[in-house]
Each structure stands twice: as structure tokens, then as C-alpha cells.
Amino acid sequence: MNKSTSERTASLLPAVRLGNIDVPTPVVLSPMAGVTNWPFRVLCEEQGPDGLYVAEMVTSRALVAGNPKALQLCEFAPTERVRSLQLYGVSPSIMEQATRMVVDGHMADHIDLNFGCPVPKITRRGGGSALPWKLDLLKDVLQAVVRVCEPAGIPVTAKFRVGIDDEHTTYLDAGKIAQDVGCAAVTLHARTTAQYYGGHSHWEHIARLAQALDIPVFGNGDIFSAQDAIDMVTQTGCAGVAIGRGCQGRPWIFADIKAAFAGEPLPPSPTLGQVAATIVRHGQLLVEFYHGNEQMAVRDLRKHVGWYLKGFPVGGSTRQALMSCESLVDVERVLSQFDPDIAYPEQIQDKPRGRTSFARKVHLPQGWLDSQHLTQEEREQVIGADPLDASY
Numbered sequence: 001m002n003k004s005t006s007e008r009t010a011s012l013l014p015a016v017r018l019g020n021i022d023v024p025t026p027v028v029l030s031p032m033a034g035v036t037n038w039p040f041r042v043l044c045e046e047q048g049p050d051g052l053y054v055a056e057m058v059t060s061r062a063l064v065a066g067n068p069k070a071l072q073l074c075e076f077a078p079t080e081r082v083r084s085l086q087l088y089g090v091s092p093s094i095m096e097q098a099t100r101m102v103v104d105g106h107m108a109d110h111i112d113l114n115f116g117c118p119v120p121k122i123t124r125r126g127g128g129s130a131l132p133w134k135l136d137l138l139k140d141v142l143q144a145v146v147r148v149c150e151p152a153g154i155p156v157t158a159k160f161r162v163g164i165d166d167e168h169t170t171y172l173d174a175g176k177i178a179q180d181v182g183c184a185a186v187t188l189h190a191r192t193t194a195q196y197y198g199g200h201s202h203w204e205h206i207a208r209l210a211q212a213l214d215i216p217v218f219g220n221g222d223i224f225s226a227q228d229a230i231d232m233v234t235q236t237g238c239a240g241v242a243i244g245r246g247c248q249g250r251p252w253i254f255a256d257i258k259a260a261f262a263g264e265p266l267p268p269s270p271t272l273g274q275v276a277a278t279i280v281r282h283g284q285l286l287v288e289f290y291h292g293n294e295q296m297a298v299r300d301l302r303k304h305v306g307w308y309l310k311g312f313p314v315g316g317s318t319r320q321a322l323m324s325c326e327s328l329v330d331v332e333r334v335l336s337q338f339d340p341d342i343a344y345p346e347q348i349q350d351k352p353r354g355r356t357s358f359a360r361k362v363h364l365p366q367g368w369l370d371s372q373h374l375t376q377e378e379r380e381q382v383i384g385a386d387p388l389d390a391s392y
């Protein structure tokens, strides 16, 4: 980063420091299972090269078991400035083992911990966003990870939601616990588990948490444009922002936010030709990620293609043709039929994208909400049931 950029960024939002890691533009690519593998992270980082780009969550049990898929999720591209890994787990001892693997194997520079997953198969076992309700378990898990990371100089951050529902909020306690055990920062997705991805992210909770803690708080939820990022920072006083669905099919949102934080004009939106070129490049990186398996790469690419082309005047049959491609050459052939000069559909620029549903019901272990402390019985039930695959 050159000096003038650093000075301009500092004028609006200071760099965030996580242990020995500097984040000059405090913008985070929020971890997304099935999305933020290294090919997508590389595309995002190229747009705003001094934020933090977090890998999708890896289940600690799967990692400890040497599961090949879990190990693949831990791969980074050589160009990634900071290797940020996200771990998920409910057992302090398994989380400790997984962390030791990461630290001893020099597998990451930063570890984020996931306490925000709302998926029923996770919460019904007391994991993800159900876990912070049990304050003692939360502390045990955080402490187990920080204890291994601290001597190695690896910063640990934690990501959580507001709570289970409006009557059972946990974020202020969770934030204080994270700070007390030595986490370098926290991220708050300002929805409850009951909200899932529906309704709004309640940014007032981000403001309250930023007030309550001394460590940096990254605000998360419903940033779909650079203006949203500015609004979140000014309305909440958060130290930085984390972007999830807003970058699906739009890695350039990181360039927009970087410019906005620096007080500079936003770069022009890409034309359809430039979007098509990004799709091809994404596909090529995915082929590398899947070690040459083009079919897997193209299948992974499909969901991204849907997001990339959102709002463009591309007919249903062409979209269908792209969804059934089995090779990159096929993808390129279909894309080459587009008019490259078609302008970006501005009407969808700042609109919500991705999941927007509410939870039908929050699934929790029997009696989970009766106490904020884990009973012996719950401890055995929950820790014994820590799943091997916890994908979102």
C-alpha cells in the first residue's frame, strides 16, 4: 500500500490491528461456506488488497480427523496477504487440537471462530449461534483456542449473532468474554438465530457492542453497497465492516468500499464483458483449487454465475445453458455470445441478494434455554455430538 492511500484511509477510518496483523482498510470478507474458498477470496482481495478475507468455516473435528475436504478448505493461494481461517466446534478439547494442528503446521496467520451458524442441524446440538447462550462453554472454547494461539502470535477473533431471539440475547456477554480471554476483535452479525437471514440486521446492537468493548468490533449484516458500509460505520462507531451476501457475484464491492472509506469516487461498475471475463477467471482459479478437476470447478462456478449475472438482460435459455456446462470451454463459448458493452444493471447495485429467509423454528437441545450454564448432562450430550461436517 502506498503512503498517500494510507493517509487518506486513516482520515475516515483508522487501520485495525489484530495482534501483529495490520488491516489498513478495515473491511472483512465474511466467511461463507461454499463461497469463500481461495479462488473467490483472491478475486475479492485483488479488488481491495488490504482488507481481511476469511476462509469458509472448517469443522474442528473434521480437521483433527484429517478429513480431505476439511484440509482442502484450509488451502490458501500464495498471493493471499493474510491467511485467515475460520474454525467451528463445540468441544473445547477438539478445538484445542484443531488449533494446535493449524499453529504447529503454520497453516494460518489468523483464526476466526464461528458462533453464528443458525442451521438447525448445528443449533440442535448446541453449536453455532446456540453456543454463546452457555457462557461457560463459550469461555472454555475461546480460551482453549487463544491459549494455543497466543504464544505463536496468532490473533484470534470471534464472530457471533445477537442471540437466540429477542428474549435471549447474548452478544454483550459474548463480547466481554471474548475480550477477557484475549480475542483481538469480534464480529457481530446483528441478527438473532430466529431471524436466520430474514428481516434486518439491527445495527443498534453493533453500536452498543462497540461502546461496551475496548477491542475492535466489526459490524456485519446487510451491507450491499459502499454507502451501506459508510452508513454502518457512521451510525454504529464500529471499527470495520464485514461483507457477506453483498459480494456474491460482486467482488468489486471491495474496491467500492475501499474508495468510499478513502473519500474517493467509486470506480466505474463493470460492463457485461468485464463480468464475463471475471467469470472465466473465477473458473480458471477453481480448476486450480480442484487440482485440475474441471467438472467440479464448473459445478462450483454455477452458483456464482447466477449471482454474477443478476439483473443483466441475459435470457433464461442462456442462463440454463450456463448451468449445464461441464467444462470451462463450454462456459466461455456461452459467455462469448454476450454483448460485452452492456452496462451494469445499476438498479440492483445496492439491493439485498442471497438468502433472505426467516427461521421456521429455532432448534435447540432440550431445555437449553433453562440456564446459561451447561449441566453435566448437557456437556456430555453436546460435546459428544460435535458433528464432523457442519457446513452451512
Ligand SMILES: Cc1cc2nc3c(=O)[nH]c(=O)nc-3n(C[C@H](O)[C@H](O)[C@H](O)COP(=O)(O)O)c2cc1C
Pocket: 030, 031, 032, 033, 034, 035, 056, 057, 086, 114, 115, 116, 117, 159, 189, 201, 220, 221, 222, 223, 242, 243, 244, 245, 246, 354, 355, 392
Ligand atoms: C451461503 C452462506 C454461507 C455462510 N457461511 C458462513 C460461515 O462459514 N461462517 C460464518 O461465520 N458465517 C457464515 N455465513 C454468514 C455470513 O458470514 C454473514 O455473517 C451473514 O451472511 C450476514 O452478513 P451479510 O448480510 O453481509 O450477508 C454464511 C452466509 C451465507 C449466506
